[in-house]
Amino acid sequence: MILHTLNQAPANTACFQSALSAMDEQDSLLLIEDGVYWALPAYSDQLASIPGRVFALEADIRSRGVGNSTLECIDDSGFVQLCVSHHKVVSWF
Amino acid sequence: MIFSIVVQAPPIQCQGAETALRFARALLDAGHSIHRVFFYRDGVHNGSALTCLPQDEVSIPEQWQALAREHKLDLVVCIAAAVRRGLINEHEAGRYKKAHWNLAEQFELSGLGQLVEACIQSDRVVTFGGRS
Numbered sequence: 001m002i003l004h005t006l007n008q009a010p011a012n013t014a015c016f017q018s019a020l021s022a023m024d025e026q027d028s029l030l031l032i033e034d035g036v037y038w039a040l041p042a043y044s045d046q047l048a049s050i051p052g053r054v055f056a057l058e059a060d061i062r063s064r065g066v067g068n069s070t071l072e073c074i075d076d077s078g079f080v081q082l083c084v085s086h087h088k089v090v091s092w093f
Numbered sequence: 094m095i096f097s098i099v100v101q102a103p104p105i106q107c108q109g110a111e112t113a114l115r116f117a118r119a120l121l122d123a124g125h126s127i128h129r130v131f132f133y134r135d136g137v138h139n140g141s142a143l144t145c146l147p148q149d150e151v152s153i154p155e156q157w158q159a160l161a162r163e164h165k166l167d168l169v170v171c172i173a174a175a176v177r178r179g180l181i182n183e184h185e186a187g188r189y190k191k192a193h194w195n196l197a198e199q200f201e202l203s204g205l206g207q208l209v210e211a212c213i214q215s216d217r218v219v220t221f222g223g224r225s
Contacts, residue, residue, distance in 0.1 A: 007109065007222065033108045059115075060108075076119035083217050084094055084125075093101075093109070093222030 002027045003086035007093050009034035010043055019092040020050060027052040030074075030082060036060045039068040047071075055082065096120050097128045097211035100136040102223035104153035110139050113221035114156055121164055129167045129211040130157070132200075135223050137175040140168070142197035154197055161199040172202040 004023060008015040016038065019029065029050055031038055036056050038047055047054060047070075058073040074082065083089050098117055102109025113130075120127060132139050144154050161168050175196075176185055182196040196202060212218050 005219075007112075008224075032112060057112075076115050077123055079116060080119045080123050080125065083096070083219060089217060089219045091220040091222055093220075093224065 001085075001087045003030060003082050003089045004028070005030045005032050005089065005091045006035040006038070007033035007091075009037040010040070015092050016046065019090075022090065023051055025051040028082065028086060029054045030079065031056040031060075031071075032079075033057075033060055034064075036064055036066055039066045039071050041068075044070075094125050094216040095128050095214060096125055097215040097218045098130045099208065099218060099220040100130060100132045100139060101134045102221055103135040103138040104144065105138075107223040109221040109223045110136065110153050114153060114160070116219065116221070117160060117166075121160075127164070127166055128215045129169055129207065131208045131211055132168070132170045132174075133208070134171075134174055135178070136221075137170050137178055137180050140170040140175070140197055140200035141180055141195050143195045158197055158199045166199075168200045169203045169207045170196065170200050171208070172204055175202055 004019050004027060006019050006029060039056055055072045055074050058075050061067060061073055098113055100110055100113045104110045117127060139154050139157055141154055144152055146152050157168060160166060180196060181194045182202055183194050186194040
């Protein structure tokens with residue numbers, strides 16, 4: 001049960017693919033910083049291919065105006081809770 | 094829970110250091126403890142005392158210092174990553190025969206062993222990266 005964070009925009013597809021290949025259905029992905037651009041409608045297929053749950057950091061979603069109703073938005077305290085509920089945190093950047 | 098934070102992002106040009114700072118505050122607000130914040134690679138620039146910003150911008154290095162003062166945080170800057178980027182303290186200035194030094198108060202220079210120790214002591218280690 002690993003929490004993966006991704007801070008790279010879709011321009012860096014390799015980073016997303018690396019994270020994806022390391023994930024299983026027990027894991028979760030948290031999109032942060034420019035990583036929230038994966039929430040754009042154009043990338044909904046890629047996002048749907050992720051085996052585990054997908055979250056996004058609310059402040060980054062709001063500041064970039066990329067709202068997506070299918071994504072679970074969390075604030076900083078939610079980020080902390082995800083770190084606690086997963087066994088470890090792996091950052092992709 | 095005991096957390097440690099690794100910051101590899103510089104205070105400008107990318108968002109990682111700011112995210113790390115917000116995360117650190119959220120950790121402390123939730124009652125968790127922070128064993129150490131370790132600054133590595135370009136993240137060492139968070140420890141500069143000479144960062145000067147326009148008045149309407151927030152200084153990330155000063156925010157780290159304020160948080161460290163308030164919560165007695167252990168802010169450790171990787172010495173090997175720091176000296177090659179021109180971030181030195183008085184001791185290193187003497188060793189390398191430099192006239193000046195710029196490591197901000199609250200930060201200290203140390204080795205990667207401090208990162209290993211932080212990984213051993215902490216329940217969770219969370220890294221905030223930049224691009225390199």
